[in-house]
Amino acid sequence: MNGILKNTALGIQHVLAMYAGAVIVPLIVGGAIGLNPEELTYLVAIDILMCGVATILQVMSNRFFGIGLPVVLGCTFTAVGPMIAIGGEYGVSAIYGAIIVSGIFIVLISGIFGRLVMFFPPVVTGSVVTIIGITxxxxxxxxxxxxxxxxxxxxxxxxxxxFGTLLFIVLLYRFSTGFLKAISILLGIIAGTVAAVFMGKVDFTPVIKADFFHMVQPFYFGTPTFEWAPIFTMILVAMVSLVESTGVYFALGDIVGKKIEKEDLSKGYRAEGIAVLLGGIFNAFPYTTFSQNVGLMQMSGVKTKNIIYITGAMLITLGFIPKIAAITTIIPESVLGGAMIAMFGMVVAQGIKMLSTTVSNSQDNSMIIACSIGMGLGVTVVPDLFVALPSSFQILTSNGIVAGSVTAIVLNIIFNMIPSRKKQV
Incomplete structure (x- = not known):
């Protein structure tokens, strides 16, 4: 009995460690594309449920999918900017059409992705992550x-x-340690919402009206539509997510003492692709490995898959309870904004961290970074720059993330993959 209680407590800890990241993405995206409270409640609930499904798909291992490591999956922040941009220009249906195709794409390339990684070295992935954070x-x-x-x-x-929410998060992050530090953003959002209640800025109607139980529904937001620009964007997001996941797989392999082989990676990629595909079908999100849970595993010293199975089961159970999901939808926009500054700033910081070694090692890489981030930010600020070009070409210039990412990939090929005359001599 003590073992069951201990495992349950450890599972709850993993849920709490990833919960802020799991719910903040649907709140940001849903709010930006204009979903009503009922739709937003569904989006949060289905996202939590699919986080659990994606986690279990990855933890289990069979001949076709699953890396078999104690890894937790959640919706990737990398997709937030692209999904907002796609929703604003093409509508919600195009978001999920693009996610479905990107999931299929991951499954198809899972066996050969190791060869494609050469097109996504740190100078490219770091630039893409930095651009996403800035936008x-x-x-x-x-x-x-x-x-x-x-x-x-x-x-x-x-x-x-x-600013009160942001200050609370900063102070908690600075002066706390361990698990409290890991969930500082979640605690900051809770504190900000409590303060907003006393200021009369919280409406509990969505929670009161929400059901205690619901069934999931494929294509809740309508039949998906398929547009080239959104599909290309989400495939790029998927590729970056796979590169990030690869690092987590090797880190986990080192922690649990398992050597990661090529076949393990292929099954891990395939499980991620299936999770993304299901996310598109059930109107959720693209999914990737959550590094914060890896950190929690290192802190706790508990590395068994059983704990992660419990975590996945808890997330699935929570996803069937809209009443709990509705609680997150009453968070005031201003409270979310304060928390977003910290979160999105951390995305930029992560991108800069990925770029730090590439800049010091190569002036050519400095040019790649300068042009790609400059293009990404420029197109974001002035989106009509390429309005006179043919619509087929605008697939690559329709938003700053795509424009900056393509620039980084092309320049990396020019500077780092095509031998220069000087090197041939």
Missing amino acids: LIPVAINNMGGGQGASDFGSVSNISLA
Whole structure:
């Protein structure tokens, strides 16, 4: 009995470690594309459920899929900016059409992705992650003011809540250790929401109206549509996520003492592709490995897959309870905005960290970074730059993330993969 209670407690700890990341993505994306409270509740609930499904698909191992390591999967932050951009230009149906195709793409290339990794060295992946983080910052700033178009945008109450939440997160992150530090963003959002309740800025109606139980529904937001630009964007996101996951697989292999072979990687990629495909079908998100749970595993010293199975089961159970999902939808925009500054800033910091060694080792890489980030940020600020070009070409220039990513990939080929005349001599 003590063993069951201990395993359950460890499973809850893993749920808490990834919960903020799991719910913040649907809240940001759903709010940005204009979902109503009922739709937003469904989006949060199905995302939590699919996090559990994706985790179990990856932890189990058979001949076709699953890396068989104690890894937790959640929705990738890398997809937030692209999904918002796609939803704004093409509608919600195009988001899920693109996710479905990207999932199929991952499954198809899972066996040969090792060869494609050469096109995604740190200079490329670091540039892409940095661009994504930079393009998300305006979303955070808008939310800090109360949300785009809010009648009280920029009010003292909104600004106070936003900066109060951010300050709470920073102080908790600075002066706490271990698990408290790991969930500082989640605790900051809770503290900000409690403060907002006393300020009369929280409406509990969505929680009251939400059901205690619901069944999942494929294509909840309608039949998916397939557009070239969104598909290309989400495939890029999927490739970057696979590169990030590869690092987590090797880190976990080292922690549990398992040598990761090529076949293990292929099965891991395939499980991730199936999870992304299911995410598209059930109107959730692309999924990737969560490194915060790897850190928690190192801290706790517990490395068994059984704990992660319990975590996955808990997430699936929570996903069937809209009442719990609805609680997250009442968080004020300004509170989310304060938390987003920290989260999206960390995305930028992660990108810079990935780039730090490439800059010091190569001036050519500095040029790749400069041009790709400059192009990504420039197209984001001035999206009409390529409006006169043919629509087929605008697939590569439709948003800053795609433009910057393509620039990074092409320049990496030019500078690092095509032998120069000087090197041939």
